[in-house]
Amino acid sequence: MTYQLIRSAQPGSILERFACAASHVWQAGYEQPFIQELRQGILSQERFTWYMIQDRLYLDDYANVHALAFASCTHSTIQQDLAHALGDIAHELATVHDTYTQVFGISEQRITHAVQSAAARAYTTSMLETAYRGNTLEILVALLPCAWVYADYGARLAQELGDAVHGHPYEQWISTYAADDFWDASQWLRDDITLLAQQATEVEIQRLEQMFVQGVDLERVFWASAYEMQAGWNF
Numbered sequence: 001m002t003y004q005l006i007r008s009a010q011p012g013s014i015l016e017r018f019a020c021a022a023s024h025v026w027q028a029g030y031e032q033p034f035i036q037e038l039r040q041g042i043l044s045q046e047r048f049t050w051y052m053i054q055d056r057l058y059l060d061d062y063a064n065v066h067a068l069a070f071a072s073c074t075h076s077t078i079q080q081d082l083a084h085a086l087g088d089i090a091h092e093l094a095t096v097h098d099t100y101t102q103v104f105g106i107s108e109q110r111i112t113h114a115v116q117s118a119a120a121r122a123y124t125t126s127m128l129e130t131a132y133r134g135n136t137l138e139i140l141v142a143l144l145p146c147a148w149v150y151a152d153y154g155a156r157l158a159q160e161l162g163d164a165v166h167g168h169p170y171e172q173w174i175s176t177y178a179a180d181d182f183w184d185a186s187q188w189l190r191d192d193i194t195l196l197a198q199q200a201t202e203v204e205i206q207r208l209e210q211m212f213v214q215g216v217d218l219e220r221v222f223w224a225s226a227y228e229m230q231a232g233w234n235f
């Protein structure tokens with residue numbers, strides 16, 4: 001179990017069940033070339049730029065999933081959490097994205113004309129399908145891999161790099177996701193899932209576990225497709 005998993009998942013909790021079920025794909029995601037070359041600071045700017053453009057498109061869909069979760073929800077506290085989380089996504093766009101789009105000279109025009117890669121589209125289509133058809137708990141579980149995987153990989157990268165993170169070519173990216181603030185910003189999501197899951201049956205929990213594993217794997221595939229600079233379809 002990794003650093004963030006130990007820190008978050010109470011023994012016997014639904015979160016621990018998710019973490020255990022996903023442990024293989026989780027580790028495979030960390031060991032893939034995109035993340036390992038990023039850690040070593042040798043990931044090409046071209047690949048990172050490709051990723052950033054795809055991520056901008058992804059974040060639009062990701063924000064929409066929050067809005068759909070809000071619409072599905074009758075709990076006022078969970079609605080407030082979702083509305084607040086939308087603000088965090090705007091912050092993410094303003095910090096990580098704006099920095100790198102400036103540093104790497106990615107024009108707004110290139111982003112506007114970009115087409116989602118096949119893998120990115122598979123990921124967002126799957127999340128949006130859950131958002132349109134699922135209940136609030138299912139939609140929240142669709143959002144969870146995004147927050148948890150990034151916090152975990154960020155913390156591991158920072159831990160492994162130690163002082164070498166300072167002046168690292170991808171310092172801002174690593175530091176954003178390694179920060180305690182980033183972890184704390186998604187505590188509402190883990191809490192609300194834990195709360196709603198108290199009413200779920202064992203069969204429903206097993207389905208959620210499968211959804212979670214698929215989401216963690218789609219995070220892996222998203223990076224792999226950026227590493228390959230995978231194309232999409234122009235329709």
Ligand SMILES: Cc1ncc(C[n+]2csc(CCO)c2C)c(N)n1
Pocket residue numbers: 055058059062088089092146147148150185219222
């Ligand atoms: C493909 C992809 N997956 C996850 C994130 C990380 N992320 C994006 S928004 C958000 C929530 C609060 O900012 C988190 C964790 C990303 N950037 N791109």
